Amino acid sequence: MKLQEYRSKEILARHGVPLLSGQTATTPEEARAAAADLGGAVVIKAQVLVGGRGKAGGVKLASSPDEAEQVAREIIGLDIKGTAVKTVLVAPAADIAREYYLGLILDRASKAITIIASAEGGVEIEETAKTNPDAILNLPLHPLIGLQEHEVRRVAFFLGLPADLRKDFATVLRGLYAAFMESDADLAEVNPLVVTDDGRLLALDAKIVLDDSALSRHPDLEAMRDLNEEEPSEIAAREAGISFIKLDGSIGCMVNGAGLAMTTMDLVKLAGGEPANFLDIGGGAKQDKVTAAFKIILDDPNVKAILINIFGGITRGDEVARGIVEARAALTRDVPMVVRIVGTNSEEAKPILAEANLITAESLDDAAAKAVAAAGGAA
Amino acid sequence: MSILVNRETRLLVQGITGREGEFHSTAMLEYGTSIVAGVTPGKGGQSALDGRVPVFDTVAEAVEQTGANATCIFVPAAFAPDAMLEASAARVPLIVCITEGVPALDMLRVSHVLRASGARLIGPNCPGMTSVDEAKVGIIPGNIHARGPVGLVSRSGTLTYEVVQAMTDAGMGQTTCVGIGGDPIIGTNFIDILDMFNQDPETEAIVMIGEIGGEEEEKAAAFCAREVRKPMAAFIAGRTAPPGRRMGHAGAIISSGGEGTAESKRVALEEAGVRVADSPSHIPQLLRDAGVR
Numbered sequence: 001m002k003l004q005e006y007r008s009k010e011i012l013a014r015h016g017v018p019l020l021s022g023q024t025a026t027t028p029e030e031a032r033a034a035a036a037d038l039g040g041a042v043v044i045k046a047q048v049l050v051g052g053r054g055k056a057g058g059v060k061l062a063s064s065p066d067e068a069e070q071v072a073r074e075i076i077g078l079d080i081k082g083t084a085v086k087t088v089l090v091a092p093a094a095d096i097a098r099e100y101y102l103g104l105i106l107d108r109a110s111k112a113i114t115i116i117a118s119a120e121g122g123v124e125i126e127e128t129a130k131t132n133p134d135a136i137l138n139l140p141l142h143p144l145i146g147l148q149e150h151e152v153r154r155v156a157f158f159l160g161l162p163a164d165l166r167k168d169f170a171t172v173l174r175g176l177y178a179a180f181m182e183s184d185a186d187l188a189e190v191n192p193l194v195v196t197d198d199g200r201l202l203a204l205d206a207k208i209v210l211d212d213s214a215l216s217r218h219p220d221l222e223a224m225r226d227l228n229e230e231e232p233s234e235i236a237a238r239e240a241g242i243s244f245i246k247l248d249g250s251i252g253c254m255v256n257g258a259g260l261a262m263t264t265m266d267l268v269k270l271a272g273g274e275p276a277n278f279l280d281i282g283g284g285a286k287q288d289k290v291t292a293a294f295k296i297i298l299d300d301p302n303v304k305a306i307l308i309n310i311f312g313g314i315t316r317g318d319e320v321a322r323g324i325v326e327a328r329a330a331l332t333r334d335v336p337m338v339v340r341i342v343g344t345n346s347e348e349a350k351p352i353l354a355e356a357n358l359i360t361a362e363s364l365d366d367a368a369a370k371a372v373a374a375a376g377g378a379a
Numbered sequence: 380m381s382i383l384v385n386r387e388t389r390l391l392v393q394g395i396t397g398r399e400g401e402f403h404s405t406a407m408l409e410y411g412t413s414i415v416a417g418v419t420p421g422k423g424g425q426s427a428l429d430g431r432v433p434v435f436d437t438v439a440e441a442v443e444q445t446g447a448n449a450t451c452i453f454v455p456a457a458f459a460p461d462a463m464l465e466a467s468a469a470r471v472p473l474i475v476c477i478t479e480g481v482p483a484l485d486m487l488r489v490s491h492v493l494r495a496s497g498a499r500l501i502g503p504n505c506p507g508m509t510s511v512d513e514a515k516v517g518i519i520p521g522n523i524h525a526r527g528p529v530g531l532v533s534r535s536g537t538l539t540y541e542v543v544q545a546m547t548d549a550g551m552g553q554t555t556c557v558g559i560g561g562d563p564i565i566g567t568n569f570i571d572i573l574d575m576f577n578q579d580p581e582t583e584a585i586v587m588i589g590e591i592g593g594e595e596e597e598k599a600a601a602f603c604a605r606e607v608r609k610p611m612a613a614f615i616a617g618r619t620a621p622p623g624r625r626m627g628h629a630g631a632i633i634s635s636g637g638e639g640t641a642e643s644k645r646v647a648l649e650e651a652g653v654r655v656a657d658s659p660s661h662i663p664q665l666l667r668d669a670g671v672r
Contacts, residue, residue: 051635106487106563108563108564108593109595111487111491111564113484126634126635143490186483186563212629213456213629214482243627247619255537258536258626258628259534259537259538259561259627260538261627262590262591262617262620263614263616263659265619266616266641268619269619270657275619311537311541343523343540365658
């Protein structure tokens with residue numbers, strides 16, 4: 001789960017990372033009040049989870065409360081890559097002398113939390129990795145003893161920080177590490193970390209991505225979820241315990257298992273169609289979940305057909321078939337459905353599906369082709 | 380021959396009295412796996428699976444009294460790290476963790492300790508493995524297999540079943556099928572298993588099922604080019620997955636910078652001489668083209 005900048009900064013501030021905390025605003029009037037409260041020049045930043053908000057006009061300076069109100073009026077409601085800005089962060093503006101990148105990631109390859117640092121701050125680290133990989137330091141930390149003093153020093157020297165700021169840098173890196181560990185993060189990044197004209201070290205922007213598997217032990221962080229940035233259908237799916245991601249195609253997919261769900265989407269595409277979603281119904285394919293899944297898929301008006309692909313290992317195919325038929329009977333909107341059930345009791349499933357007028361398929365390739373045809377042919 | 384598990388496997392099940400543990404232990408027993416013990420703290424002295432398996436309070440006790448040499452873990456995510464560490468402390472050499480949703484930071488510590496202790500961890504968030512007609516450890520349905528010359532390794536669950544079924548339907552049997560798990564931090568990676576299959580005399584060909592996220596498939600491709608002389612076929616799931624989104628599995632994500640795509644993995648594998656299928660159903664034919672009987 002990605003956290004908004006202002007949330008990430010809250011967490012970093014709790015761990016002693018120096019930053020200029022501001023105030024959030026959801027109306028131009030609130031932005032004016034915040035600017036007046038903070039005094040002096042402010043920066044107004046759209047709080048969105050998608051990247052590239054600066055280029056999209058979502059970050060602007062204002063030198064007075066009047067200007068803050070005017071700038072906030074421009075940014076609130078602005079569409080940034082499909083997300084309408086609801087909240088802005090109003091923060092004191094800083095005079096930047098130098099910019100750095102500092103991040104911690106969970107690195108799958110080295111199985112370690114790894115420090116990523118670069119003296120080329122303010123640009124995306126992926127960009128630096130392409131243009132100037134030597135400018136990046138990758139430093140994996142020991143999984144049991146964690147961040148050590150010599151590692152803090154090494155990063156500070158690599159960045160070429162002024163000697164009088166090394167102590168402050170230790171506070172930043174230690175705080176970032178503590179925030180990462182205590183919130184069970186996948187990523188914690190400060191970009192840019194800046195040295196100001198008056199010689200202060202500050203985290204000007206922050207991003208924390210949390211490990212979804214650990215959220216259950218952090219109810220305080222779960223409460224920071226920004227529902228404004230999630231598809232309503234994805235929120236409904238999460239509440240129903242279904243793994244769902246909305247896409248742009250016309251063929252709804254309902255599958256058990258994530259790998260098989262991706263494969264089903266891939267085969268729809270291979271057959272000339274476009275998948276409308278990723279949906280993993282999980283183990284068991286119980287009727288209440290099938291019902292919830294139908295509702296979520298059919299809420300998307302683009303869906304012209306549904307492909308149901310269930311590999312009944314543990315689950316009995318005939319039970320799944322009955323569940324599908326019953327769940328379908330309760331639907332308010334109906335589209336052609338292609339059902340493929342394999343594995344345990346799949347033979348017993350066939351008459352149940354045929355009687356309910358569902359299109360059946362033996363192989364997954366065949367099911368994908370039939371679903372594409374049922375949705376009106378290749379896209 | 381086969382890899383990881385066989386007729387000598389003496390299996391212990393942690394969480395044997397839970398709903399999942401009991402269900403799958405019954406299926407493993409029916410497949411012919413020798414389950415020698417179960418562990419549920421507080422239920423020591425009782426028995427499970429209709430009196431067929433003794434239950435112990437601790438893994439150490441179970442190992443001491445039954446000589447268990449492998450464990451399969453079915454405990455909830457909050458307790459799974461401790462269960463893996465307990466198994467490693469009791470010197471169980473093979474630890475298979477089925478549990479989904481173990482926090483990554485826990486896995487960093489656990490996998491480090493297990494590696495240092497010399498234990499082999501498969502998973503977590505995996506379906507386990509079957510050495511066909513010898514032993515099944517985990518949740519892969521036993522009836523989809525047929526004995527034959529192909530070894531299979533996968534990051535997925537039901538997709539593995541799909542491929543195994545397609546092979547069996549095509550008359551192409553398997554030695555061992557292993558699901559290594561869909562999490563970002565797992566105990567055993569593709570290369571470890573490919574190396575085992577490469578050295579297993581009975582495994583004549585290898586199938587690898589990957590998916591988007593990370594760079595393990597690319598590394599495996601480099602290993603294949605360097606070491607593996609057996610025919611190989613692969614499938615990579617997630618060609619249509621959008622970047623920046625986690626596709627069900629915690630590890631299945633294309634980074635916003637564009638790393639971990641199916642295309643990158645396909646190219647790497649093809650350059651290493653691995654035949655990559657567009658659909659799971661094409662795998663048996665690709666292997667036949669490569670000379671597998």
